[in-house]
Amino acid sequence: MTVTDSAVLAAASRLTGKAAVRAEPLGGVVHRVTLADGGSVVVKHGPDGAVDAEASSLCWLADAHAVPVPTVLGQDADWLVMAWVEPGVPTAAAAEELGRGLAVLHASGAPAFGQPPPGGPADAWIGMAAMVNTPAPDWPAWFAEYRIAPYLRRCVTARSLTNADAAVIEHVMDRLPELAGPDEPPARLHGDLWYGNVVWSSIGPSALVDPAAHGGHRETDLAMLALFGCPDLDRVLAAYQEVTPLAAGWQRRVALHQLFPLLVHAELFGGPYPSQAVDAARRALAGRR
Numbered sequence: 001m002t003v004t005d006s007a008v009l010a011a012a013s014r015l016t017g018k019a020a021v022r023a024e025p026l027g028g029v030v031h032r033v034t035l036a037d038g039g040s041v042v043v044k045h046g047p048d049g050a051v052d053a054e055a056s057s058l059c060w061l062a063d064a065h066a067v068p069v070p071t072v073l074g075q076d077a078d079w080l081v082m083a084w085v086e087p088g089v090p091t092a093a094a095a096e097e098l099g100r101g102l103a104v105l106h107a108s109g110a111p112a113f114g115q116p117p118p119g120g121p122a123d124a125w126i127g128m129a130a131m132v133n134t135p136a137p138d139w140p141a142w143f144a145e146y147r148i149a150p151y152l153r154r155c156v157t158a159r160s161l162t163n164a165d166a167a168v169i170e171h172v173m174d175r176l177p178e179l180a181g182p183d184e185p186p187a188r189l190h191g192d193l194w195y196g197n198v199v200w201s202s203i204g205p206s207a208l209v210d211p212a213a214h215g216g217h218r219e220t221d222l223a224m225l226a227l228f229g230c231p232d233l234d235r236v237l238a239a240y241q242e243v244t245p246l247a248a249g250w251q252r253r254v255a256l257h258q259l260f261p262l263l264v265h266a267e268l269f270g271g272p273y274p275s276q277a278v279d280a281a282r283r284a285l286a287g288r289r
Contacts, residue, residue, distance in 0.1 A: 003029055003045045012043050015074025015081040032084060040084035041073060047128075049121045051080045056120030057191070057213035058082070064108035064188055067101035068207040085209065088201040095232035098198065098206050099239030102221065106187035107244055110215025111135065113142045113186045117213050126192050126212040129264050133214045139184065140176035143217070143260070148173055151263035160266055160274040169281045172259065179256055179284060180217075182247045187218035194261070195230040219250055223257035255283035 005023040012020035012033040019036035026032055029045040046054065052075075061069045070082035088094075112135035116122055124131045132150070136142035152169050155161040161169075172179065190197070191212035199207045222240070226233055240246070262277040283289065 003031075005031075008033060008043050008045075011045075011076075011079040012041060012081060015076065015079060016041060042070065042082045042084055044080045044082070045078055046080060047125070049123050050125045051075050051078060052119075052121050053116075053124035054211065055080055056117040057211040060117035060120070060188065060213050061105065061190065061208065061211055064105045066105035066108060067098065068205050069211070070207065070209060085199045085207045086201070087199050088206075090200040090206075090231035092232055092235055094200055094206050095235040096239040099236040099241075100243050101205065102236070103240045103243035106189070106218040106221065108188045110186040110188050112137060113139045113215050113217070114146055115186065115215035120213075124212060124214070126261075126264055127268060129268055131212060135215070139186075139217055140180045143180075144173040144176050147260040148263065151260075151267050155263065155266050155274060155277075158267070158270075160270050161278070165274065165278045168278050168285075169259070169263075172256070172281045172284050175285065176256075179253070179287075181219075181249055181253055184217055184219075184247065186215035187221075189214055189216040189218070189221050191216065191221070192261075193221045193224045194228050195225060196228070198225075198230075200231070217257065219246065219253055220257040220260065222246075222250075223254045224261050226254060227258050227261055249287075251289055252287040253284070254289045255280045259284060 008023040008031045009020040020033050021036050022034040024032045031043045033041050033043050055072050055075050058069050058072050070085055072082055074081040114133050115135045116124060116133035122133050124133050132146055134146060152166055156166050190208050191214050192210055197208060197210045199209055259277060259280045262273055262280050266273040266277050
């Protein structure tokens, strides 16, 4: 999907009510737009339902007053305009502040596992992959049905995973009730919390961007944060535990929670991700990180 600078500028002007003078691509369908008054906004074009899903996610996370997120300035069916967040350099203090903020965010809760944000669509997105948010009272069954099975099926259909690979992951699904650990209440998740979706700040609280928010298990956000590396992750986790300690054995469940984002990446990108997903499934079954 590509969009022209003129379309980006027109959307920015229409949704902010201000003249837009320059569009700078940030990657894919995301642009930084400079307005005539010197301010900056982020303009994003999305497929069907993606704008509503992201806008409702941002508002729901903001309502927790826990970790800053970009303010939604305007939207329509295809375009989302948000406040620009100035990036900085990760610091130890910023990592600790992020950990405490995530603990508060998760503790703000959700009505059910799989619950979409208020006003948000059930048919949502994580990156460019479809993601269904359907409420359920039981986390293991919900995680198996809505966060593992759909992506596993598509990877098998695309032949990026073999039937033997799928059998390993299906074994995880069968054993989820025993692998899941102690019962947890539904947490308010960012939902796509890899380190690239943290806009680090050295002068104030860091912000979270590009959410795929829903009610889920808090360990999923933390496991995703660890998946591709995160500056000062030990400090993030230590500060998190000062506010709301994680349940015993959480380290053994990291691979289990990473299975979801790895399957999403396997569907979208192929490459090494299918084998990494199978490896995560084996580690989850063995109780290893």
